[in-house]
Amino acid sequence: MTTTIWRLSQAHLNLFATCPRKFQYIYLEQFMSPCIGEQPNLNLGTRFHRLMQQRELGLPTEAILEGDEPLKQCFQALAKAAPDLVYSQANTWRKAEHLRTYLKGKFLLSGIYDLLILTPTKAQIVDWKTYSKPPKSQTIANNWQTRLYLYLLAETSNYSPEEIELIYWFINPKQTKSMTVSYSTEQHQTTEHDLNQMLTQLTAYWEQYQNHHQPFPQVEESKGYCLSCQFTIPCNRHPQKDQGEISLDEVEEMSI
Ligand code: SF4
Numbered sequence: 001m002t003t004t005i006w007r008l009s010q011a012h013l014n015l016f017a018t019c020p021r022k023f024q025y026i027y028l029e030q031f032m033s034p035c036i037g038e039q040p041n042l043n044l045g046t047r048f049h050r051l052m053q054q055r056e057l058g059l060p061t062e063a064i065l066e067g068d069e070p071l072k073q074c075f076q077a078l079a080k081a082a083p084d085l086v087y088s089q090a091n092t093w094r095k096a097e098h099l100r101t102y103l104k105g106k107f108l109l110s111g112i113y114d115l116l117i118l119t120p121t122k123a124q125i126v127d128w129k130t131y132s133k134p135p136k137s138q139t140i141a142n143n144w145q146t147r148l149y150l151y152l153l154a155e156t157s158n159y160s161p162e163e164i165e166l167i168y169w170f171i172n173p174k175q176t177k178s179m180t181v182s183y184s185t186e187q188h189q190t191t192e193h194d195l196n197q198m199l200t201q202l203t204a205y206w207e208q209y210q211n212h213h214q215p216f217p218q219v220e221e222s223k224g225y226c227l228s229c230q231f232t233i234p235c236n237r238h239p240q241k242d243q244g245e246i247s248l249d250e251v252e253e254m255s256i
Pocket residue numbers: 019021022025218219225226229230231232235237
């Protein structure tokens with residue numbers, strides 16, 4: 001008998017944590033890809049990621065920058081704020097768009113680091129964001145991109161959690177800033193526990209869905225996520241304007 005391996009990224013984990021029913025619609029029934037959001041700066045973000053990858057590969061980028069003023073401004077802003085990051089340093093190993101995977105039971109957890117920088121005693125994961133407004137630090141810490149990326153490196157390398165950090169760079173020509181998330185053995189254990197719980201839950205929902213046609217549970221309406229969701233009609237959810245703050249925006253924004 002063959003076992004199906006589920007490949008799960010941070011976007012899938014964020015989606016499942018937000019609303020299991022939405023995960024069912026998007027991931028299982030493929031109403032739309034979970035990785036595509038309504039991110040106004042997506043094009044600039046994609047161009048910026050490509051530019052930084054090309055630089056790390058040693059390919060010329062002058063012509064690209066000369067033909068794209070917003071991109072050039074972003075690059076100059078980053079080079080000014082973090083020259084050590086933009087230009088390779090001695091005694092470091094660097095790789096852009098670095099894929100990490102870790103098989104956990106029947107789940108293949110995966111993440112692509114925008115940039116990974118290693119020294120003998122420190123591992124730094126770098127993630128580029130081109131949001132105009134960075135999310136709150138607690139939102140970043142709780143997001144599955146942060147948690148999964150740190151977890152994956154601790155599980156697949158010889159670095160201890162204390163030697164690993166994730167740095168988000170929010171690149172904006174007017175104000176470029178970074179946010180560093182450090183890691184610890186205690187956080188690693190908490191993530192391990194939460195992941196186990198989530199994957200067990202996902203397995204149970206999947207079995208009910210597959211064997212008994214039982215849909216995945218819906219998120220509580222009071223959490224406010226339905227307000228910004230495209231599935232209110234099949235879910236029979238009719239959000240009212242005074243239902244509370246929409247917090248899903250930040251979750252989705254971090255998933256891009
Ligand atoms: S409308 Fe609400 S319950 Fe339905 S998928 Fe969207 S967030 Fe989940």
